[in-house]
Amino acid sequence: MSSILFIALPLLFGFATPILSKFGKNGVVFTSTLMQVFLLYLAFTLVSNPEPYIEIISIAPPLGISFILTKASLFSVTLFTFLMVIFSLYYLVHRKTDAYQNETKFFILLNMLLASSIGLVLSSDIFNIYVFFEIAGISAYILTAYKKTPSALEAGLKYLLTGAVASVFLIFAIVLIYINIGSLNLAVISLSFDTLPYNVKVLISILLLIGFGFKVEIFPLNFWVSDVYEGSSSLVNALFSGIVVKAYLFVFFHILYLFLPSGEFSVFLIYLGTISMLVAEIAGLKQTNLKRLFAYSSLGQVALIFTAFALQNTDAIQGALFIAFAHSIAKMIIFLALTTIHKEYKSFDIEILKKLNSPFLRAIMLIAMLSLLGIPLFAGFVGKFLVLKSLAVEGILSVLIIIIIASLLEAVYYFKLVGFMFEKSEKKDILKIGFTQKLVFLLLAVLLLVVGMMPFVVSNFLLDGANVLLDSKEFVDMLGAK
């Protein structure tokens, strides 16, 4: 019964918040954090279980709705709950001075975001995926526009318009799938997708690519991302680049591996991802707003994960999961640090780093940036190395070279930031950081270092995840659709 809890508890909590808010001002915040900690505990007990973990909750296919928890989805679930717990712990301190207006609503949205991201990962029914796709979208739109300033609303509108167009294309794909196959269950579709006429197959694939392309932030459908990051608050950005994109990426490739196990379009997708990465890093070079700059860096990293997933072999997928892990944690550090900086100095301009007076924060941000760049001994290195290795093994050298060039471009602006941080110039007053927040930052940084120095701690788990993700036959067997 445990996998359903990951969706049911946050959803239930979202609906119960109005009642909980009757128990005083702190009621919602603390119960919500406690609930998330419980979910994290649950996830860890599942991870530490040595038995291969597969759990299916379903009404018998081809009729039923089913959630399926494999090692691959367990990785995402653990990552998302961990990030959400970290976010809540940070917010517990942040709210003392800078609380969101109308916190009850804020917590409904947070829990909806968590529930729908986990739901996306666990669903094995394409219409359920559409429903969670929309719930995640709606909570993200409202979180973007939450402050109701003109720029926040502008960002929210842009996000909502692109999201609505994406969902139209996704519905179109689902309609075509149902008309042609007569089922919504991923396993049943997986069995008969190959037998469809070539034109229909291509049409459905293109519609799915457009629908998910907006959400997984792939060039040329990613024009909205930097605006959304700039318009929304940096606190929420941490969730967007840590949780939401990762959930969409995971489910997109889960669907792709199931529908097209032989990888007909993988070359096209590899080049799409590589071009996205290059474009994002080039655009990132000339940014002067920190949020915008890190938005472009997120785009670059997500495109790298996209390329790695598109390679469709175990090593590359293991690498992709590694990068997803390292990127989520590093971006969490960066955006939470930006929130702390903005609270004191009221600016997101790149020059503000010169005046940053906090050795602790500088060290933590340095670790996060080095990990994002993929320097050895940091978690980002392992993933990048695995991806580049499997590119070399496959012999796709043009992609390899473009990725290295894009990484160098990324290094250019990251080292510019590092230079700003350690420049000897007039500093402001020392930045005060709460104890819990320091602990949160330390925990994340130590995690990056530990995984970077001892990748074997998680690599077996990720390898199993990659194998499960890639094996479409086993998935069909698991759901018992014959």
Added chain:
Amino acid sequence: MFEFFNQPEVIKTIVTIGSMALFFVGLFGLLTQKHLIKIFMSIAIMETALFLLFIGLMYKKSFLAPILSDGQTGFTNMNDPIPHAMILTAIVIGMAVLALGVSFAIEYYKLTGKTNIDEMTSLRH
């Protein structure tokens, strides 16, 4: 004369052509219109076209509604209920997104007086 239109193939052809025409009307509006509310209308038209296409193609004439009553015991000669359930859900979700979008647009108009998406440039550098 109207017998001709009762043939399943003819109905399906009409539904397909009609709803696809509607879809492209919406797509055209999405790409050419600049007013926020008109863009939302275009998206709604595109969605509606897909709902019509789906329901129209899955409907079988002379089949019953999928309800077990009045001596009906098996699921034979019944229309497939899944498309209807799906489309109902999709309509509700589409409506929620539309309402949210329009409320954003209204708030934005109150604060800035702008309704044209080409003028939404405060975030571009």
